[in-house]
Amino acid sequence: MCGIAGLFDRTGTRMFDADLLDAMTDSLSHRGPDDRGTHRAPGVALGHRRLSIIDLSAGHQPLFNEDGSVVVVYNGEIYNFAELMADLRARGHVFQTRCDTEVIVHAWEEWGAHCVERFRGMFAFALYDAGRGDLFLARDRLGIKPLYYTELKDGTIAFGSELKALLEIPDLPREIDPKAVEEYFAFGYVPDPRSIYTGVFKLAPGCVQIVHRGARLGAPWQYWDVTFDDAAPQRSEATNAEALRAGLTDAVRARLVADVPLGAFLSGGVDSSAVVASMVAAGAASIETSAIGFGESDYDESSYARRVAEHCGAHHHARQVASDDFDLLEILPAVYDEPFADSSAIPTYRLCEQTREHVVVALSGDGGDEVFAGYRRHRWHHYEELVRRRLSQRVRGPLFGVLGKIYPKLDWAPKPLRAKATLQALARETVDGYFSTLAVVPAVQRERLYAPEFKQRLSGYRAVDHLRAVMAAAPTDHHLSRAQYADIKTYLPGDILTKVDRASMAHGLEVRVPMLDHPFVEWAGGVAPGQKLRGREGKYILKKAFEPRLPRDVLYREKMGFAVPLASWFRGPLAHRVRASLQGGPLRSCGLFEGAAIDRLVEEHMEGTQDRSQTIWALLMFAGFLEKVHEKPAQRTRAPVSA
Template sequence: MCGIVGLFSPGSRAVPAGADLRRMADALRHRGPDGAGYHEEPGLGLGHRRLAIVDLSGGAQPMTTADGAVVISFNGEIYNHLALRRELEAAGHRFRTHSDTEAILHAWTQWGVGCLDRLAGMFAFALWDRAQGTLLLARDQLGEKPLYYLQRPSGGMAFASELGALLTLPDVRRRLDPSAVEDFLALGYVPDPHSIYRDILKLPPGHFLLLNIDAPSSAPLPAPRAYWRAPTSVRAAPEEAAASLGERLRGSVRDRLMSDVPLGAFLSGGVDSGTIVALAAEISSTPLATFTMGFPGASDERPRAAQIAEAHGTQHHAETGSADYIEAARRQAAIFGEPFGDHSAVPTLAVCAMARRHVTVALSGDGGDEVFAGYRRYRFHTLAEAVRKLLPASLRRSAVAGLARAYPTLAGAPRWLRAKSTLTELSLDSAMGYYRTVCKLQDERRRGLLSPSMRSALSGHDPSERFATLMAECDPDEPLLQAQYADIHTYLPGDILTKVDRTSMAVSLEVRPPLLDPGVVDFGLGLPAGLKLRGGIGKQLLREVAGSLLPPAVLSAPKQGFADRIGDQFRSRAPEVRARLGGEAMMDSGLFDRAQLIRLVDEHAEGRADHSQALWQLLVFEGFLASETPDLDGILPERDVVGA
């Protein structure tokens, strides 16, 4: 695992400033503590920070072909590089190292952009072909590895694995994007292709950029082009589906055990990580190291994890953690470079740090919920869609919507009495209804927290539109697939994989999720709904595979999220929360209504409502404003402090 940076100046014969390149790379030292390398020539500079995993002596980067005509700076792992090597050697290519990086170089010279379809792994890379005068930037299919880029005001463009590296450039403005601020408040992350900064973009998963050295330096950057998309329709049920999935998973796990350094696995005690650990322990020739972290007051997964570890003879490490979420909110910007609202990032960072004391690589169970329909919201969405088909749209928009408005919130009542959200979702169409189930701060409450100037600056921006667009790409008769497809292109890369990459890289740990092998994803999403969700229980086929691998108590246990309960901290320390949300950073920004922020804190402190998620996101945003000092000039029609 590594960090990459680069400067590209079309139309220029000057060598990019080496000091800029080194400053960018130094900002990624945590991603690659084992060494740094640079390549500089007219119009191009590439930098690399290395975390050595495979071919420790021969994999230094940037790496060139034997004739020096093609150069690459690469972050990730290509799991099928040995198979690619055999195919390329048969075609006449000669390799000088055992590194997976070199396989990409030869694949490019053999197949051009078509090489991306052949790469199985997680990756973000920059590849320069001097003879063609082209720079290829590419990102893996699911978005496991990040890549940010921008067009520089002084000409040319820059790219890097993390936002922080780009912000070291002296000509880069930190102008906030109001739409990205609202997206963060709505979803808890800023979805690609945008970042919190107006001038910096994310290369979307499964996309590439192809740039030409002869283009005018001031010409707009081309739009990214897709080379992969998740399935949009369901296939017929495969014969021996469980056996087929089992073989795919074994192959994926076997591929991800490739390492020349110590390797282990996270073990949460659930079906996803438990299945991965069971398969890895079965394949591995030595006892597998496993890691579990428990937190007081949260659902403790350690007992079930211990059962799995004992059943498969792993070298198990379990610890008890604790977290100060009010202070942790201040540190999120340093880790993520922009506001990030999933508070499970705090315990995830803790378990990554624990694992890093023992190993350099860890397998994870990430992706199982998205690929095999494990989230409870999928069950609700399919039920709601069935009801929608029974009720005329006019009736839903009038009678059901009216009932939803009249129904009390009943936040503290038993779940079966809290029907306001369900009625509201039923009154909406399918995409908008699903958006409400993933939205962290619903539209009416979110807009109420914003200042009048901020509401004006949003100019009708609607975070739900991307969900409508994505779900419309799928078979309209497959509501479960529509929801999964939306998550694969939004929540998975924007939240889950961002969380895993930044927290693991913060401690120089590489994490590999076998359930996100593109072949497994294609197989899982294409399954008929009944093989994924049945009787209100998700991951049906995955559970069938896991049946012979895991203790029965694990298979029957309810799903648990990996997060502490944060509401009690915000309640007992309400004066601190109030001081931060009503303090200088938030008020000077002009983005928020102070009276509404304080009201939110007070309602939570007095037990009148549970605003845990909203308060966490607002504290994270306050920490971002305080530490990153973004440029707010010209963002709002007029800067105002409301409700003071």
């Protein structure tokens, strides 16, 4: 995988500063340790860091067409590049390499902006056409690869694979977006297209941005969206199971092409196990698998991972995260740039670190929960919608509102007795109810945390507004499909894929995601909701499909997830660090939070009366962002963007 960065001047005359381009490019050296390249010409500057995967001796970037009029810097893999190359050769295009990067420049020449519709893979790239005077930015359909961009005060367009590339620009305003803060504490990440900074954007999945010379920066154009065909004639369970196995095997086979060692993540869960079993079916000669475990049995799946590896004949590598592995608290904020509150970033980082010792490319099972309705919240959302259909809001609101208010919050109790959140969700409308199951920091706690001045800056904005807009755009009327759509558009790119991309790239590891092969996702959109969620069984059709290939107790065991024992950490070995970080430093001086509210929630957690671990973690990561990213000046102190 790679890192890209660059600058574009709409007048077409400016010569950008070489030192600035080098700083932006080299800030991404972890994404591409094998090679670097830059290109400067009037009106454009492009930088690239390369992790060599295919055609190791060639493929240097920036890469040009025959006459040098089209140039691209690219991060990703286009798995159907061989077929596209053959097609383009037949149309008269001449290739100098056998790498997928060169396909992009010729596909642009042949099909223009619509070239992305022909690409099967994961990608983010910037292409400059000197003849047209256009800068073309593109991101893959599901958002596997990231791309940030902004327009500076002088009209310069700047972009990069990670926010840290843009932070090398001394002229970049670092104004924290109040709406992004609200979204972060609600979702645990800042969802596309917003970033933590006002005026800096993430190109949304399935979108392209074209900047014309002499024209203002317009809105991105969406070339692909998730589809659901709930009204189509339904295929039988047996037919879908067979098609699913074949489709996933095909997606995996396409991702086995590499000129470097290749393996897989294996947690022992359904998704990663299905991917490893599909690697066997696709004819992988030898499979290296990696897993991370915890000392706490409630969080440890390593025994299942070993069993699947033995079942599939894989060479398995396992390591345990120590109960006092807290060094990453200092590292993670700089890895993610924006505040990021998914604590599973800790084991993910360690998993990538371990995997890179054995392979350069790893396949993962990410996306299975979103595509086949595997989260617990999908099941509860379905149950709640059944109740909402039978009782009007006039009845539900008062009834469940009162019950939810008086029912105690039993964090310590067995799961069947923790009914408070469900009762509160039933009192709400559909979107608000689903949002309550997603929120990292509940609305009541966010309201208490925010300082009065910050609430004024929010002007009444609430993160649920973002989810409401996404769900309103869902191309389906079925409540389960709408929830899946919302997760695919928000949680998947904002949390899951961001987490894996930054953790893997920090170690120069490429991760491929066959569950998010877009033809496979499109096929899954035509599977009936009742075959995805059957009773209490999420991912039902995926599990049925792999009964011939995997042990039954692996497929049908209780979902565990990739969680971290935060609650016990914060009451034990991390208690001192929590107090030191949250009761002083930039978190108290930034003007966003009420100090007394922070103190109160910390004490509630330490005393054991409430579990505030998710809120504490979100605050810790925000404090880390302020200290390690926001308040850290650009490495270059020289002001001019151009020379």
